[in-house]
Amino acid sequence: MLDSRRLRYFLAVADALHFGRAAERLNISQPPLSRQIASLEEDLGTALFHRNAHHVVLTPAGTRLQSDARDILASMARAEANARAAAIGESGALTIGFTMCAAYSVVPSYAKTFSTRYPEVDLTLREVLSSDLAAQVSDGTIDAAVVLAQAVPKGINQRTVVREQLCLALPRAHRLSSQRRIVPAALRDEVFVAASMDIAPSLRQAMLAQCEMAGFVPRIGMEVHLQQTILTLVAEGVGVALVPASMRKLQTSAIVFKSLPDAVSISQQLIWRATNSNPCLHNLLSIANPVE
Known part of the structure; x- marks a missing residue:
């Protein structure tokens, strides 16, 4: 099975076409590098390099893997970055419900500020009757809502954002x-x-x-x-x-x-479910400042 360490080792040798120089770039000794390349070739069932006393040359399989390995490592790096971004709400999705009143008060500024700060988040706005919004927040249909002041069900947090x-x-x-x-x-x-x-x-x-x-x-x-x-x-x-x-x-x-x-x-309130674990919601709350 391919793994990132062996792919990095392989690319170092493929780029340098020299085990000694590749080992120096990787800051390891040559024997462990040679063992890792041999292990990779064994797993793949094919030679990646032609070796002799004077030269190291890529085989056709090695040439193909050299190209693919760059893409694989780049994709893995993006996946790691995306996971970290999602964990802190810098990517993912957020749905905000609102009444028409909110469309003329805070929702436009929330949408602009949030989209500017978190351009990788898929932000969805839904205009809904005020009486329906608390239920949609409770059942998770939407993450948060700006509603006219009202009593909200148990488990729903609220803050006044417009007066x-x-x-x-x-x-x-x-x-x-x-x-x-x-x-x-x-x-x-x-x-x-x-x-x-x-x-x-x-x-x-x-x-x-x-x-x-x-x-x-x-x-x-x-x-x-x-x-x-x-x-x-x-x-x-x-x-x-x-x-x-x-x-x-x-x-x-x-x-x-x-x-x-x-x-x-x-007053208008921002409401959200207390148990909502969407990291993007935390970032919305940092924008939606309460009013006295």
Whole structure:
């Protein structure tokens, strides 16, 4: 059976075509080198060198092995390097799930930073409903997820990575769109487009809390699952919405975003399974700094 030591010894002789000089390069004496070459020839069942008192010449089998041995040793070196890289998360695969809110907050910066630092890692991003992400982290479908703040199952670790205020999204033609300052109480008679409680409970609760602070219960005209859909409906004039401030990055001429005084805050968390041993996950955690 071929092994790396005997291949290295063979290449030293094949390159030097002299056992003495090859032994000097390998920093060993000549007799052990000769024994290793003889052992290799015996295992292969063929001579690799023609030897006489004055010359060492490669046989056809030796010439072929000289070429193959370089490839074999290079491949073994790459395999060792790849294994070490995988052990510290510099290669391999990582899957991150996220909600649409996270697509406009931290996920783009995570993806850019991680891909720059660890270009050999196969990074996959999956946009999933917030209510489904914890289950996918638990069953190992994804390694980590950025979710709206929520209670997570036992065995799931979490850290807060985003804390932002709600802002008001209005159709551009709305009567309030030109006002510099809008108080939440001015929305008392408005129809709201909102995330459903079962899909994004923390977002829905934040919206209700904002309205409660202003002394009214919002009139929900339509419930949807995705923030993109909420804003599409706002743009069409179906209603107004309270959305995370990061959604301002969704630039559209049909919507006006307004800050609110005493705006309620909402958080996003990075969650991951405590028993996940993927080394790439550790490197993601080094990027995803917690916020106070």
